[in-house]
Amino acid sequence: MTLTAGSVIWYARRAGDRTGALDAYVTADFPDGTLVDADELSGRNFDDLPALWHAQYEVATGRLQQVNVVTPANRLWYVETPEPDAEPPAVTLVAFDTNHFPAGRLIDHRMFVPLPIRSDEQVGAIRWWPGTGQIHQVYVQPGRRRQGIATTMVYAASAHLIASGSPNRIWASGDRTDLGEALAAGLPHPQRVRTRRRSLPPMTPAEEMDGIPERNLFPSR
DSSP states (O other), rough: OOOTOOOOOOOEEESSSSSSEEEEEEEESSOOTTTEEGGSSSSSSOOTOSSSSEEEEETOOEEEEEESSSSSTOOOEOOOOOOOOSSSOOEEEEEESEEEEEEBBBBEEHHHHHOOOOOOOOOOOEEEEEETTTEEEEOOGGGGOSSSSSHHHHHHHHHHHHTTTOOOOOOOOEOOOHHHHHHHHHHHHGGBBBBOOOOOOSSSGGGGGGGHHHHHOOTTO
């Protein structure tokens, strides 16, 4: 799949009795961010059109069950952490790429606790505010950067937000670290990213920088 600057993404939804499916397509058939039910596709067959990501969700609850993204980091699975009491309410997905679950699977914290995995074995995490769709934070372990993990998590968050029934779409504000600016510049959907207005300090703790290539810490190098 070839993505170019300004590519628009629209979504097709197929809701069954219990499980629904979502597909993200990158074509000019609909305006950016449009959600289209399968019965509104006027008989057009999109089955042969490559999807940017494919997701499954529970129809009754809107809970995302699985999201498979077409990126080099497609082995990720996620621990979902809703934060309804945060101000504003937030959702976090913590990403792992061990073999404990199939790629793309979402589990909750209750399922994660008994696993023989430490929280610090995560490869990254993304946090956003579902009330607006704005991304709050994206973080990737220093040794795992430049592998497409941040982009993959952004798309997973997008699938989560849409599956929940929200009318919002994932987007990024103009407050970013230098690494966040590099991520934003690499995304082929500038309409989802506001122009940078404020530089935030790096999120990488000093103790995690030892032995890490400079290109993973300073995107301009």
